[in-house]
Every structure is written in C-alpha cells, then in structure tokens.
Amino acid sequence: xxxxxxxxxxxxxxxxxxxxxxxxxxxxxxxxxxxxxxxxxxxxxxxxxxxxxxxxxxxxxxxxxxxxxxxxxxxxxxxxxxxxxxxxxxxxxxxxxxxxxxxxxxxxxxxxxxxxxxxxxxxxxxxxxxxxxxxxxxxxxxxxxxxxxxxxxxxxxxxxxxxxxxxxxxxxxxxxxxxxxxxxxxxxxxxxxxxxxxxxxxxxxxxxxxxxxxxxxxxxxxxxxxxxxxxxxxxxxxxxxxxxxxxxxxxxxxxxxxxxxxxxxxxxxxxxxxxxxxxxxxxxxxxxxxxxxxxxxxxxxxxxxxxxxxxxxxxxxxxxxxxx
Amino acid sequence: xxxxxxxxxxxxxxxxxxxxxxxxxxxxxxxxxxxxxxxxxxxxxxxxxxxxxxxxxxxxxxxxxxxxxxxxxxxxxxxxxxxxxxxxxxxxxxxxxxxxxxxxxxxxxxxxxxxxxxxxxxxxxxxxxxxxxxxxxxxxxxxxxxxxxxxxxxxxxxxxxxxxxxxxxxxxxxxxxxxxxxxxxxxxxxxxxxxxxxxxxxxxxxxxxxxxxxxxxxxxxxxxxxxxxxxxxxxxxxxxxxxxxxxxxxxxxxxxxxxxxxxxx
Numbered sequence: 001x002x003x004x005x006x007x008x009x010x011x012x013x014x015x016x017x018x019x020x021x022x023x024x025x026x027x028x029x030x031x032x033x034x035x036x037x038x039x040x041x042x043x044x045x046x047x048x049x050x051x052x053x054x055x056x057x058x059x060x061x062x063x064x065x066x067x068x069x070x071x072x073x074x075x076x077x078x079x080x081x082x083x084x085x086x087x088x089x090x091x092x093x094x095x096x097x098x099x100x101x102x103x104x105x106x107x108x109x110x111x112x113x114x115x116x117x118x119x120x121x122x123x124x125x126x127x128x129x130x131x132x133x134x135x136x137x138x139x140x141x142x143x144x145x146x147x148x149x150x151x152x153x154x155x156x157x158x159x160x161x162x163x164x165x166x167x168x169x170x171x172x173x174x175x176x177x178x179x180x181x182x183x184x185x186x187x188x189x190x191x192x193x194x195x196x197x198x199x200x201x202x203x204x205x206x207x208x209x210x211x212x213x214x215x216x217x218x219x220x221x222x223x224x225x226x227x228x229x230x231x232x233x234x235x236x237x238x239x240x241x242x243x244x245x246x247x248x249x250x251x252x253x254x255x256x257x258x259x260x261x262x263x264x265x266x267x268x269x270x271x272x273x274x275x276x277x278x279x280x281x282x283x284x285x286x287x288x289x290x291x292x293x294x295x296x297x298x299x300x301x302x303x304x305x306x307x308x309x310x311x312x313x314x315x316x317x318x319x320x321x322x323x324x
Numbered sequence: 325x326x327x328x329x330x331x332x333x334x335x336x337x338x339x340x341x342x343x344x345x346x347x348x349x350x351x352x353x354x355x356x357x358x359x360x361x362x363x364x365x366x367x368x369x370x371x372x373x374x375x376x377x378x379x380x381x382x383x384x385x386x387x388x389x390x391x392x393x394x395x396x397x398x399x400x401x402x403x404x405x406x407x408x409x410x411x412x413x414x415x416x417x418x419x420x421x422x423x424x425x426x427x428x429x430x431x432x433x434x435x436x437x438x439x440x441x442x443x444x445x446x447x448x449x450x451x452x453x454x455x456x457x458x459x460x461x462x463x464x465x466x467x468x469x470x471x472x473x474x475x476x477x478x479x480x481x482x483x484x485x486x487x488x489x490x491x492x493x494x495x496x497x498x499x500x501x502x503x504x505x506x507x508x509x510x511x512x513x514x515x516x517x518x519x520x521x522x523x524x525x526x527x528x529x530x531x532x533x534x535x536x537x538x539x540x541x542x543x544x545x546x547x548x549x550x551x552x553x554x555x556x557x558x559x560x561x562x563x564x565x566x567x568x569x570x571x572x573x574x575x576x577x578x579x580x581x582x583x584x585x586x587x588x589x
Contacts, residue, residue, distance in 0.1 A: 078371060079364065079535070079537070079579050079580070080366055080369060080370050080371040081369040081370050082369075082370040082371050082373075083371060174584065174585075265583055265584070266351075266523075266525055266530075266583045266584075268522045268523055268525075268581075268583065269522065270580075271522075271579070271580040272580070
C-alpha cells in the first residue's frame with residue numbers, strides 16, 4: 001500500500017515537471033475537470049471512520065461513475081493500554097452521479113455497497129457486507145462558471161450551497177459494538193441524517209483551488225444509538241495539463257479535516273467516541289474524451305479519534321466516470 | 325433576489341428536517357432487570373495478565389499469580405437519590421482472576437436510572453456474626469477459592485499472591501497478601517462509592533453492564549505504601565492489613581457503562 005502511494009506521488013511529480021501548454025483550440029477539448037471531490041468519511045456507521053462519501057461537482061461536470069474507497073484503520077480491542085490492536089479494513093464501492101436539475105440546481109447521489117473486515121487478536125475474522133447509506137444532495141449554484149469555457153482569461157468563481165439527506169439504507173447492528181471500542185464498524189448509521197454543504201472554487205487558466213465544507217446532523221436510530229455530528233472540510237489545489245485534444249491530466253494536492261462529536265446511546269454520551277483527524281491528500285485525474293479515471297490517497301497528518309483508541313492509517317480511492 | 329429566496333428555502337428545509345429528528349428520548353422504565361458488574365483487573369493502565377511482571381513506584385518488580393477478592397452489599401443510587409439495596413442473603417460474591425470469575429450479576433433490580441454504586445470489599449461483621457450456619461454457600465465457595473483461613477480466623481477479603489524482586493531482594497521471592505477481618509477482633513471491611521459518570525438504565529428490557537477497572541497496583545502502592553522487601557507475607561497484621569484494606573477499597577474506578585439488552589460489553 002505504502003509503495004503504491006509513493007509511486008503514485010512520484011507519478012504526479014513527474015507529470016508536473018513536464019510542464020504543459022494549453023492547447024491552441026481549447027473548445028475542442030472535451031475533458032471537464034472536476035472542481036470538488038469529497039474524500040470525506042461519512043459515518044456510514046463509521047462515526048470516526050468508515051465509508052467515505054464522495055461527490056464530484058464542478059465545471060458542467062455531470063457524470064455517472066463508480067468509485068472504490070479503501071480505508072485502513074487499527075483500533076484497540078479492549079480498554080487497557082496493553083489491549084491488542086486489531087486491523088480494520090473498510091471497503092466501499094459506490095455508484096455515484098451528478099445531474100443538473102434546471103439551470104442552477106445540481107443533484108448529487110451516492111449509492112454505496114460496503115464490505116468491511118477486521119481481524120481480532122485471536123485471529124478470528126469478522127466480515128460485514130451490504131448496502132451502505134445512500135446520500136442525496138441538492139446544490140444551488142450561486143456562482144457558476146461560464147458554460148463550456150475551459151480556459152478563461154479571468155479567474156472563474158464557483159459557489160454552491162446545498163444540503164440533503166443520508167438515508168438509513170445500510171444496516172446498523174448493535175452486535176458489532178461488542179468486542180472492540182470502535183463503534184464505527186457498521187454498514188450504516190441506521191438513522192436519517194441531514195447534510196448541509198458548501199463548495200467554493202476558483203480556476204484561473206489551468207490552475208484551480210477548491211474549498212469545501214459540510215456538516216452532517218445525525219439522528220438517533222431505532223436502537224437508541226446516535227452517531228456524533230460530523231464536520232468535514234477540505235482545501236484542494238490542482239492543475240490541468242492538456243495533452244493533445246483528447247487527453248488531460250490533473251494532479252491534485254490538498255488537505256482535509258474531519259471533526260466528530262461524541263456518540264450517544266440512550267441519550268447518554270458513549271465513552272471513547274468522537275475526535276478529529278487531519279489528512280494530506282494527493283490525487284490525479286486522467287481525462288480522455290468524456291471518460292475520467294481518478295486516483296487519490298489520503299494520509300493522516302494529525303489525529304485523535306475515539307480517545308486515541310482508533311487510528312486511521314490511510315485511505316485510497318479509485319474511480320471511473322463518464323461525463324454526461 | 326430570486327436566488328436568495330431559493331437558498332433560504334433550502335436552508336429552512338434542511339434545518340427543519342434536522343430538528344425533526346431530535347426527540348427527548350424519555351423512556352418509560354418499568355419492571356425489573358439484571359445489572360452486571362464487571363471487575364476488570366488491571367495494573368496501572370494495563371490489563372492484568374497473571375504471570376507477567378510490572379514495577380511499582382517503590383522499585384519492586386512484581387509477578388502477580390493470584391488476585392481474588394470478595395465484594396458485597398451492593399447498593400445502587402438513582403438520579404433522584406433513591407437507594408436500592410441488594411438483598412443481603414444473596415449479596416456476597418468472590419471474584420477470581422485465575423478462574424475468570426470477574427462478573428457480579430445482580431438480579432431483580434427495580435427499573436430506574438442509576439448514577440452511583442456502593443459496595444463493600446470483604447465480609448462485614450454483621451454477616452460473620454451470623455455464624456457458620458448463616459453463611460449460606462459463601463463459606464464453601466470461600467474454601468474452594470482460597471478465601472478462608474479457618475472459620476475462627478474468618479474470611480480472606482483479598483488473596484493477592486506472586487513473586488517479587490527489589491534492590492535488596494534480588495532472588496525472586498514469594499509474596500502473599502491475605503487481608504481480612506481476623507475473626508471479630510479487627511474489622512477490615514471497607515466500602516467504596518463510585519459515581520457512574522453516566523446512567524445505568526434498568527427496566528424489563530434494559531440490563532446494563534457497569535464496567536469497573538480494579539487497579540491491583542493500588543494494593544501495595546496506593547494511598548499507603550507497603551514494601552514487600554520489608555515484609556513479603558502479610559496476613560494477620562494489625563498495623564499493615566488495615567492499610568492494605570484502605571488501598572484495596574481505593575483500587576476501583578468506573579471505566580464505562582454499557583446500556584442495552586445486556587448481551588454486549
């Protein structure tokens with residue numbers, strides 16, 4: 001895994017060193033680079049961790065695609081300083097799309113399938129798999145980029161405000177709370193949760209910068225468990241290199257943070273929950289005609305999750321989209 | 325203007341949806357339930373593993389081989405201050421690390437939201453003075469778990485054994501800490517009250533687990549400092565055993581409460 005991330009970073013650097021020129025006739029260029037990519041962890045049961053949600057929104061960038069997200073954690077199986085660490089792998093396969101609704105409204109939808117696993121100290125393994133929590137978001141585009149302009153002389157600003165719901169399509173199983181202090185080993189939160197989101201982006205020539213924040217208000221599920229509210233934020237920069245008329249490559253680098261309130265059960269705070277994490281992010285998107293292939297990795301810069309009893313090691317995602 | 329209107333509608337809708345999801349969650353609690361109390365033995369933050377070594381603040385390295393103690397007379401206090409006292413005739417439990425018996429199960433606890441727990445370490449004089457016939461099965465259990473000297477000498481409230489080394493005792497040497505009341509001449513029964521820091525919710529459907537941590541390091545290295553190099557076998561000691569009784573009663577803390585049907589820890 002680490003080797004892969006290193007190779008990936010090197011690839012990004014190599015590409016950026018090559019330098020690039022904007023194609024002579026940018027209107028012929030069919031690639032549409034995404035401004036906003038969420039690599040946020042949704043609580044998908046993971047309150048501190050777990051199945052990321054992803055929304056790509058951007059320059060007329062309506063798409064449908066699939067994405068895989070792998071998240072690697074370790075958590076204490078027990079309450080003591082010498083309790084064993086167990087490895088937890090969260091795998092999510094998502095069907096994701098963004099479609100316009102009228103001139104100013106865009107709709108984001110994500111349908112995840114989760115397959116998580118963990119191995120206990122006694123080498124027994126636990127697997128859970130099934131549908132995760134589906135998310136439906138609507139954004140109002142307050143500021144919108146000029147249609148079909150890939151390269152503009154002036155900086156182009158984008159501002160989107162919106163919100164939506166995360167539906168309890170993933171199963172929350174109380175039994176998974178046993179054995180480990182990580183309560184996030186779940187397919188879903190089991191509750192209807194509400195999301196408020198804001199995206200801002202600016203592009204100038206082939207450079208871009210994006211700022212994103214969203215806040216998820218989580219409700220109590222029918223097992224009287226309530227995951228803590230969650231704040232995600234991210235800052236990303238990217239540069240697009242056009243290779244001929246059909247190809248474009250966009251390396252991306254940024255940071256992202258997550259903050260979680262403590263969970264509650266029967267309206268009482270659950271010990272060793274909540275926390276925060278800050279990540280570095282490297283990514284790359286390759287566009288060929290209307291097809292996009294993306295890779296991204298996230299490594300923690302600082303973290304304090306579940307009172308130190310859960311540690312995120314890395315996250316990795318790969319996606320393939322068709323721009324509509 | 326139109327866009328401002330649209331945004332405000334969106335914000336309004338999301339806020340409304342979000343606020344709908346909160347309810348106050350006051351459940352009707354009725355009937356009785358089971359309360360489990362887990363005595364999770366540790367040594368200064370680490371899980372206690374019999375046979376492994378640790379060094380205390382007096383620079384003595386201890387290898388603990390046995391940790392048994394008697395807990396008794398459980399009382400639960402709810403958030404309104406009402407006290408439920410567990411029936412005395414069923415109120416004595418022997419916990420034993422070597423036998424894996426570290427859980428106390430209280431039956432038929434009335435429904436309520438409990439916020440504090442009181443219990444005794446050992447056997448009180450009132451129980452002891454009932455005589456051998458009044459002990460029920462506690463007597464036979466104590467005999468089978470090395471928690472009895474003899475009926476005249478009484479119960480060992482604590483049986484803490486192993487080996488140790490120190491700067492002056494370089495060969496691994498056995499230590500035995502047997503603390504009790506010594507008949508009726510010296511009363512070492514102590515009680516401790518722990519705030520749960522949360523609520524243990526009991527009802528027909530709800531059986532909470534109160535997860536306690538007992539820090540065995542505290543027995544010799546607590547409020548009172550007891551040096552094994554000075555004396556490695558402490559049983560009937562009018563000077564040292566009351567100090568050990570105080571240390572032992574101070575070794576318990578509440579780690580967390582698990583509310584629910586009582587299946588998961």
